[in-house]
Amino acid sequence: MVFSxxxxxxxxxxxxxxxxxxxxxxxxGDVQACQRLASQLLAFVDEPSTLPEERALVMPYLARLATxxxxxxxxxxxxxxxxxxxxxAEVVFCIAGNEDDIALPFIAGAVSLERVKQLAIYRAGxxxxxxxxxxxxxxxxxxxxxxxxxxxxxxxxxCLRNAQAALxxxxxxxxxxxxxEDEEIIAALLERPDLPLEVRIAxxxxxxxxxxxxxERSEWQAAAAGGSDPVAAVExxxxxxxxxxxxDEEQLQAALEFLSRRGKLTAAVLxxxxxxxxxxxxxxxxxxxxxxxxxxxxxxxRKGASLGVMRTALMRSGLPETTHALALAVLLAAxxxxxxxxxxxxxxxxxxxxxxxxxxxADALSVAEKLEAASLLEQLGDESVxxxxxxxxxxxxxxxx
Numbered sequence: 001m002v003f004s005x006x007x008x009x010x011x012x013x014x015x016x017x018x019x020x021x022x023x024x025x026x027x028x029g030d031v032q033a034c035q036r037l038a039s040q041l042l043a044f045v046d047e048p049s050t051l052p053e054e055r056a057l058v059m060p061y062l063a064r065l066a067t068x069x070x071x072x073x074x075x076x077x078x079x080x081x082x083x084x085x086x087x088x089a090e091v092v093f094c095i096a097g098n099e100d101d102i103a104l105p106f107i108a109g110a111v112s113l114e115r116v117k118q119l120a121i122y123r124a125g126x127x128x129x130x131x132x133x134x135x136x137x138x139x140x141x142x143x144x145x146x147x148x149x150x151x152x153x154x155x156x157x158x159c160l161r162n163a164q165a166a167l168x169x170x171x172x173x174x175x176x177x178x179x180x181e182d183e184e185i186i187a188a189l190l191e192r193p194d195l196p197l198e199v200r201i202a203x204x205x206x207x208x209x210x211x212x213x214x215x216e217r218s219e220w221q222a223a224a225a226g227g228s229d230p231v232a233a234v235e236x237x238x239x240x241x242x243x244x245x246x247x248d249e250e251q252l253q254a255a256l257e258f259l260s261r262r263g264k265l266t267a268a269v270l271x272x273x274x275x276x277x278x279x280x281x282x283x284x285x286x287x288x289x290x291x292x293x294x295x296x297x298x299x300x301x302r303k304g305a306s307l308g309v310m311r312t313a314l315m316r317s318g319l320p321e322t323t324h325a326l327a328l329a330v331l332l333a334a335x336x337x338x339x340x341x342x343x344x345x346x347x348x349x350x351x352x353x354x355x356x357x358x359x360x361x362a363d364a365l366s367v368a369e370k371l372e373a374a375s376l377l378e379q380l381g382d383e384s385v386x387x388x389x390x391x392x393x394x395x396x397x398x399x400x401x
Contacts, residue, residue: 017054022037022058026061026065034068034073035076037065038073039080041061042062042081045058045062045084046084046085046086059090062087062091063091066091066094067094071099071102074095074098074102075102081106082106082109082110082111084112086112087110092112092113092117092121095110103129103132104132107121107125107132108132114140115140115142118133118136118139119140119146121133122134122143123146127152127155130147130151130152130158131154131155134147134151134158134159134162135158139164139165141166144159148175153182156175157185160185160188160189160191160192167194169196169199172192172194172195172199173198176199176202176203186203197242197246197251197254197255197258198258200242201258204235204239204242205262205264208231211234235264239259240270241273242255243256243269243278244281245345246281246344247345248344248345249344252284253284256285256288265285267319267327271326271380274327274330275326275352275377275380275381275385276351276352277351278346279330279331279348280342280343280344280346281344282327282330282331283298286313289316289317289318289319290313292312292316297309297310300331301331301337303336307328307332307364310328310331311324311328322372324372325370325376326372326373330355332365333351333358334351355377355385356377356388356389359373359374360392371397374393374396378390
């Protein structure tokens with residue numbers, strides 16, 4: 001065996017390696033012999049007891065194996081070296097310079113590629129090698145920063161689609177501004193869970209502005225002449241979905257403040273989210289707008305609790321009085337759901353029909369409030385509940401007549 005001499009030498013004096021046997025295998029050995037040597041050398045460099053000096057002596061032979069004239073040897077080394085922890089830069093770069101089908105899997109998965117090696121391969125490599133680095137599960141933040149700042153379009157997309165590639169808020173903002181006309185990059189950016197909420201909100205506003213420009217063309221004016229604003233409805237729903245997707249109280253608070261500064265924190269946005277089952281959005285918004293504690297408003301979700309505190313919060317919030325009835329109905333419908341109703345990020349399933357039933361049957365709402373709530377639900381509810389709200393509104397009006 002190749003290492004028999006080494007072990008004997010170590011037992012005697014722990015002297016440095018006699019590497020002549022490695023050179024002999026490289027010069028005279030066939031493919032199988034070279035592959036065996038590669039396995040033994042890779043195991044040797046990862047052995048905890050191996051001295052740094054001995055490891056350094058082995059590396060030039062691994063580099064020669066990685067650039068061996070026989071493709072089968074080069075491919076074997078690249079595959080076996082993926083799990084090796086202690087490869088030096090020379091060996092790594094020799095493998096990375098091989099044919100694509102040999103090099104790219106190694107670049108994508110080798111455990112020895114820490115920050116410096118990743119950066120070196122990224123900077124020296126072609127697009128395919130850059131993509132392999134940026135697709136790594138442990139891609140370094142410095143590589144991501146360089147790729148997002150100066151990388152080719154496909155490299156930027158690769159980083160955005162890699163969930164393990166950390167994206168800072170500032171990077172996200174710059175990317176959105178720079179690539180706002182590139183639909184594929186913007187779509188990948190919007191899929192990121194770490195995308196700042198202000199970027200999502202700004203995107204909704206930009207899209208709404210573009211849609212409004214289209215609607216203002218002469219051929220659309222007749223369709224918009226009915227008095228309703230379809231662009232506003234689309235924007236409201238998009239903003240409501242952004243708020244509904246927040247799963248952290250601090251982030252929700254920041255989103256509410258950001259929308260408020262931009263004049264977008266409207267009753268329609270809040271009620272669209274709440275009517276979709278995201279009651280916590282309405283609770284937190286009312287608490288912030290009214291200057292009251294969220295915990296105090298939570299008490300209104302208890303069965304049999306008075307709605308007085310919620311009526312007070314609504315009056316202080318500045319939301320239009322015509323929206324108060326539907327907000328109260330939402331809170332009544334959410335009773336019995338337990339803590340889930342107040343938990344940020346939670347959605348009460350099948351909430352629309354439950355809300356419509358509450359409007360129809362709740363004794364805490366007057367007939368006038370029921371009419372107001374149902375009329376507004378017909379505008380702001382989803383497809384499952386709008387027809388029910390419309391029929392209920394018509395029924396109330398017939399009885400009133």
